Amino acid sequence: MKKICIIGLGNMGKAMWDILSRKGGFELVGCDKGDDVNACVDGAEVIILAVKPQVFGDLAANIKVDLSGKLMISIMAGIGIEKIAVAMKTKKVVRTLPNLALKVGQSLTLLKAGEDVSAEEKQFVKEILACFGQEIEVDTEDKIALIGVVSGCGPGFIAYYGEKMAEFLVSKGVDKIMAEKVARQTLIGTGEVIKESAWNLTDMRQKVSSKGGLTEAGVKIMEEADLSGIFNKVGEAALKRNAELSK
Numbered sequence: 001m002k003k004i005c006i007i008g009l010g011n012m013g014k015a016m017w018d019i020l021s022r023k024g025g026f027e028l029v030g031c032d033k034g035d036d037v038n039a040c041v042d043g044a045e046v047i048i049l050a051v052k053p054q055v056f057g058d059l060a061a062n063i064k065v066d067l068s069g070k071l072m073i074s075i076m077a078g079i080g081i082e083k084i085a086v087a088m089k090t091k092k093v094v095r096t097l098p099n100l101a102l103k104v105g106q107s108l109t110l111l112k113a114g115e116d117v118s119a120e121e122k123q124f125v126k127e128i129l130a131c132f133g134q135e136i137e138v139d140t141e142d143k144i145a146l147i148g149v150v151s152g153c154g155p156g157f158i159a160y161y162g163e164k165m166a167e168f169l170v171s172k173g174v175d176k177i178m179a180e181k182v183a184r185q186t187l188i189g190t191g192e193v194i195k196e197s198a199w200n201l202t203d204m205r206q207k208v209s210s211k212g213g214l215t216e217a218g219v220k221i222m223e224e225a226d227l228s229g230i231f232n233k234v235g236e237a238a239l240k241r242n243a244e245l246s247k
């Protein structure tokens with residue numbers, strides 16, 4: 001049975017722990033702040049790095065166990081394969097970027113394997129990622145940064161959009177709790193329809209936008225306000241910040 005060590009049991013690491021424990025078939029070891037990382041990684045064939053990027057340097061420096069040949073799966077945003085390989089002293093690094101939907105097994109996880117990762121090891125990583133939702137393999141690390149603006153930050157952007165819808169209702173006198181409930185359930189229901197139907201996003205919008213109707217009138221305002229231009233700026237700002245944090 002493969003021993004997998006998850007380092008960092010916060011939002012993401014704990015969710016992975018819960019999902020993998022339910023799945024079974026691995027020996028799982030968790031290592032959170034204050035635990036003896038050397039004892040935790042000792043004997044592990046696979047190590048999942050789920051700490052914040054800011055603590056990674058100190059964490060790696062504390063590891064004295066020989067990790068050469070061990071498989072690293074990183075979910076840390078902004079830290080490249082080469083940097084992880086040097087710090088952890090193994091050439092077998094798979095960089096991934098899940099999103100918060102991992103908590104409910106609905107993550108869209110991007111993946112890029114380092115050159116020394118074998119086809120069999122990559123397949124193993126894909127099997128693990130399949131437990132968290134869907135995975136997409138990309139051909140360059142730059143694409144992790146680019147696509148991650150939508151997949152990684154997207155839950156935050158969509159939640160922000162929901163907040164604005166709720167704020168509109170509150171501004172018109174609707175009770176705050178009810179406004180939040182309406183916005184939340186609208187997002188949940190929309191997600192479920194997207195999931196269950198064969199509609200693409202444009203179909204989805206058009207199904208709600210009858211000619212000359214209310215939704216069409218609202219979408220027209222968003223077009224006039226250049227929502228596309230705003231999203232371009234949002235994406236560029238996130239990419240710029242990613243580049244700054246990756247240094």
Ligand SMILES: NC(=O)c1ccc[n+]([C@@H]2O[C@H](COP(=O)([O-])OP(=O)(O)OC[C@H]3O[C@@H](n4cnc5c(N)ncnc54)[C@H](OP(=O)(O)O)[C@@H]3O)[C@@H](O)[C@H]2O)c1
Nearest residue numbers: 008009010011012032033050051052053075076077098100
């Ligand atoms: N959240 C997301 O939506 C998301 C999406 C994609 C990728 N990621 C990536 O996932 C990683 C984890 O994010 P998160 O949101 O789960 O962060 P988090 O909730 O802060 O979890 C990090 C965990 O690591 C622990 N930790 C700190 N120093 C440690 C050490 N030296 N050894 C072992 N554990 C240590 C923290 O403990 P303390 O809290 O006590 O410090 C915390 O439990 C990040 O690298 C992030 O870039 C996150």
